[in-house]
Amino acid sequence: MSEGSLQEVFIKRSQQKKKTSPLNYKERLFVLTEDRISYYDYDAEKQKKKSLKGFVELEKVKCVETVTPDDGAPPERQFPFQIIYDEGPLYVFARNDVIRKQWIHSLKHMVRIFNKDQMQKYHPCFWEDGVWKCCQQAVKQAIGCRVLESRNGGFRFDGSRRTTRKPLPPTPDEDKPPRPPPPQPPQPPTTSQGMTVIAQYEYTPTTPQDLELRKDEEYTILEMSDPNWWKARDKYGKEGYIPSNYVIEGTNSLDKYDWYCKGTNRSQAEHLLKTENKDGGFLVRDSSKAGKYTVSVFTKAGGEIAGCCRHYNICTTQQGLFYLAEKHNFATIPELINYHQHNAAGLVSRLKHIVSNKAKSAPSTAGLGYGIWEIDPHHLTFIKELGSGQFGVVKYGKWQGQHDVAIKMIKEGSMSEDDFIDEAKVMMKLRHENLVQLYGVCTKQRPIYIVTEYLSNGCLLNYLRETLQSPHPVQLLEMCKDVSEGMAYLESQQFIHRDLAARNCLVDGSGTIKVTDFGLSRYVLDDEYTSSVGSKFPVRWSPPEVLNYCKFSSKSDVWAYGVLMWEIYTLGRMPYERLNNTEIVDKVSGGLRLYRPQLANEKVYSVMSSCWREKPEDRPTFQDLSASVQDLLYEMQ
Structure with a gap:
């Protein structure tokens, strides 16, 4: 059998994504194809592959390595290995070391093709009962405690920093902004009988290709080629596309209970x-x-x-x-x-x-229906003006008379429209509960419209200044957590915001913070905005490498996040309020940093300060920041 199409029956350990039951170990048929590793239910007696239970895309794999078996583990669990990806470790047990080595070798070889950015450290022991058994760290996303000693993904893991780095994104003065890679490339269709899911929300089809969802009914997944829209079959045999975030696996034991309020802080x-x-x-x-x-x-x-x-x-x-x-x-x-x-x-x-939040409106979908990205402006109703910004007026309205939307009307000459339109399909695939969802665009007329999710509490900056009254420290930290998680997702998709600030975050009806306008600054045609000497340039949120060299990266977003935390803890004050832009460039480049806000304790200010380290490589990642903020929140509970 070729290296790109391995099949083997392994024992798979439950991943403890949600600790709703003790650990379990089940036989699964693992299939390694050219771009993913999938695992299926398996009938051992008939030696037959049954329904798909899950898969991992190889582009998301960060590390493949052995795991130290538990003391007293039974013979069938003596040869474990781990596949580390965005959601954590997938633990698999091979029958013997020969098979284990064969799979690790094949996986490492194929992962290099898809993902050059591999981990430098890993955990040699299992994550179990909320801790890493090797180092006792209690954060699942904590950096590994052992350095990888082999070459993997083109980088040398000998404890030294990588000598090859990702190229910095082009600076704003280049003719054409680059396109980031698509968030999740299309996947081959899943042709076998898929998993059973249960609808958490009603969904009314908006295109002939969509399938209606009825709350609490079961559906069979037929195809997962688009991560946001899955092809499904209902109990009557009707097939069509459904939003993937409207359903849960039938085996999930908490989501079906009214008392479980997922995503509630x-x-x-x-x-x-x-x-x-x-x-x-x-x-x-x-x-x-x-x-x-x-x-x-x-x-x-x-x-x-x-x-x-x-x-x-x-x-x-x-x-x-x-x-x-x-x-x-x-x-x-x-x-x-x-x-x-x-x-x-x-x-x-x-x-x-x-007490339940299940009656809340359904979450946002990636687009207003499967395949919809170009929206007919005649289907939009304008209700009221919400404000105006860099690109033009923003209005609240309805799509097809029923869906709440925000409509950004782009004034001519403010944006590189063709470049933005080329990338709109890519940006629509970005979906996270802490990002404002892009629904689509209207490009057949001028001005063009950008149609997004509508959030009733408006801009975070105004919310901090005008609405928030005597906030509890937990509430402020939860706001920081929301932003860090949205930005960690953008970071994982190699997407740079370039203009992160409280003014570019919105607040929904329940107080959740969502990041908006990510990446839009690349399309601004205003010279004052795209040059660090211009008055519109976000100088107060920019690190030295941006102020002096216009070098943007995820680490420049991290700097801006620290300033946004400062905005939250000062309830919306202006950073460096007594300095003008020229003075800020000089003083920040010389080492000046924002003071500790009165509402921020030393631990919170330490997180802020870590974002403002001089060298970009010394600043934490958003994944690190999210874990740090979660730890602080846990201490307060």
Whole structure:
């Protein structure tokens, strides 16, 4: 069999993306093709491949390496190896060392073709029960503790810095802005019977190719060639495309419960509970610590007229059982919740009333329907003006009379329109809960329109200055977390923002922060904006290498993120407010940095300051920043 088409039955360990059950080990048929590794359910008796259970694109793989087996592991789990990609480690157990070496060799060879940017350090032991067993770090994204000693992906892993670097993106004075690589290249169709998913939201088709989704009904996935739109079949045999973020795998044990409020942070949870105003109201949310969960409870038992909220982290025993305040242990989280619905057992109250955010509107889709990117302007209704910016007026409106949208009307002469239009399809594929979704463009008339997701609370800068009243420290840090996660996604897609600031973030109705206008500064035709000497250039958010050489990178975005954190903790003050642009260029290049805001403690200011290191390579990545902010949030819970 050729190197590019290996097949083997391995034991796969569950990935603990969400710690809803103890670890399990299942036989899966692994198939390595030219651009992905897929794994399938497998009938051992009939030696037959069954439904697709998952896959990893080779372009996302950061490292392939052996893992040290656990002490006392059974014979079938003596030869583990790990495939590290964006979502964490995939652990696989081979029958013997020969097969393991063959797969590691083949994977490393093929990964080099797709991804030159490999890890320099890795974890030689397993991630288990919320910690790395080798170094006891409790952050899943923590940098590895062992240096890779072999050549991998074209880089030498001997502890020294890479001698080859990605080329810096072209500077603004070049004729034509570059296009970043597509966020996720098209994948070959999955022709075998796919996984079963359950619809979390209703979806009404907007094109003849779409398939209607009915909440809580099951669908079979037929094809995943577009990461944002999957081809599916309903129970009546009808086929079409559905938004992939509207469904969950049928085996996911938490998403189907009304008390699980996915994506809800502490501030949002307290708002939900206080609005409901019921003693014993509760919900379960993701903890700030990756892979963990928190139960938030509203109580009036403390004598407070308005009531208050208590937060309990769901803990895990060494055996993988779950418990809350008292050690009443349960195999699953749903069993734990059911018990505490009838027994307080150490909590301030038993869990009496489910408080849910499931009635919220459905999440944004990548486009307004499968294949839609050019929008008919006649389908847009303009309702009110939201403001104006670098490119022109922004209005709130409706698409087809029902979908809320924001419409940016590009004034002629402000943008390199042809270049932007070429890239609009690529930008539409960027989808993250902390990015403002681009829905499409209207390019058949002038002015052209850019149609995006609408966020009801508007610009973060105005929100900080005018709406936020006596914010809790957790609320400010959650804002920073939202931005760091959106930017970590852009960083993973090799996409540079170039103009990150509070004015370029928006706030939705529940207080979630989303980054907008990413990459648009490359298309500005205004000389004052594209030159660091111009008054419109974002000097106050720019690092020395941008001010002096116009060298943009993800690390210049990191600098701007530190300034944005400063804006959040000063509730929207102007950075370096007493200096003009010329003075800022001189003083920042000479070592001046922003002071610690009164609302920021030393740990928060340390994160800010790490973004303002002189050399770009000394600054953290957004993935590092996101992990640091999550750690600080976890300390506050």
